[in-house]
Amino acid sequence: MAKGLMAAVLIVCGLGVVARPAAAQNPPAAPPQAQEEAPPAAGDDTPEYTPPLRGAPGGRVGGASRGTVKVVAPLPTVDLLAPDGESGQTESAAPTLYYYASRPVGYPTRFTVSAPGQPAPIIETTIPSATRAGIFAIRTGDWRVQLQPGVVYTWSVSLIVNPGAPSRDIVASASLLRVPPDPATEAALRAASPARRAALYARAGLWYDAVAAAADNMRALGALMQEVGLVLPVAVR
Numbered sequence: 001m002a003k004g005l006m007a008a009v010l011i012v013c014g015l016g017v018v019a020r021p022a023a024a025q026n027p028p029a030a031p032p033q034a035q036e037e038a039p040p041a042a043g044d045d046t047p048e049y050t051p052p053l054r055g056a057p058g059g060r061v062g063g064a065s066r067g068t069v070k071v072v073a074p075l076p077t078v079d080l081l082a083p084d085g086e087s088g089q090t091e092s093a094a095p096t097l098y099y100y101a102s103r104p105v106g107y108p109t110r111f112t113v114s115a116p117g118q119p120a121p122i123i124e125t126t127i128p129s130a131t132r133a134g135i136f137a138i139r140t141g142d143w144r145v146q147l148q149p150g151v152v153y154t155w156s157v158s159l160i161v162n163p164g165a166p167s168r169d170i171v172a173s174a175s176l177l178r179v180p181p182d183p184a185t186e187a188a189l190r191a192a193s194p195a196r197r198a199a200l201y202a203r204a205g206l207w208y209d210a211v212a213a214a215a216d217n218m219r220a221l222g223a224l225m226q227e228v229g230l231v232l233p234v235a236v237r
Contacts, residue, residue, distance in 0.1 A: 045195045047202035047210055047220050049227045051086055075170065077102040078157050081135065081211050082174030083228045087152050088207035091181050094141035096212045099157045099172065100230075101130035110158040111138055113176075115151055122153075129159075137215065147178040176208065198224070 081098040113123040156173035185204045201210035214220035
């Protein structure tokens, strides 16, 4: 990730560290394995992402040019809005995914979703290329595909720099796991304001749902990106 972009997110978001509420002193706290983490306090809408305790392995790989590519203008980079070192989770069978392009893209852009053990991707399609630097949404429901619970999928966004030389593609990839709904989280979400939904999803470890809920809130989205080492220099498109 370019250093200039990290500076940009700090300027745009201007976020500090959010303190967690102190544990109650009376009665004595239960053993750690018996405790349940409290939901965000009323009025606290800043998402704090809590990775799942038993998260599936995976992570993200950023996309940049590979090898020697002769171009007139600098090549764009691509980053997926996904956690690193684990599979991001969702409760949705057709989640909305997001990626970042560092500059306008003058090449075809391919979106792919693959499942382990399947020879062909469940989605492989050309999507509109970025016309400016920004964060862009991909709605998997547009392809009438239903993700199955418990399956670790790989999704990617590729810029086809040279159709005759796939090794030169700019490819960013990440993993995705659909999990069953949690009754406690669902109950909290039904009673939550739209501004608090991202915080509830993030606390439950539902990364992709948290990002989708925060997509129109620069402060909330910037907080999520900082927690996983990503940056947010521009608004969502």
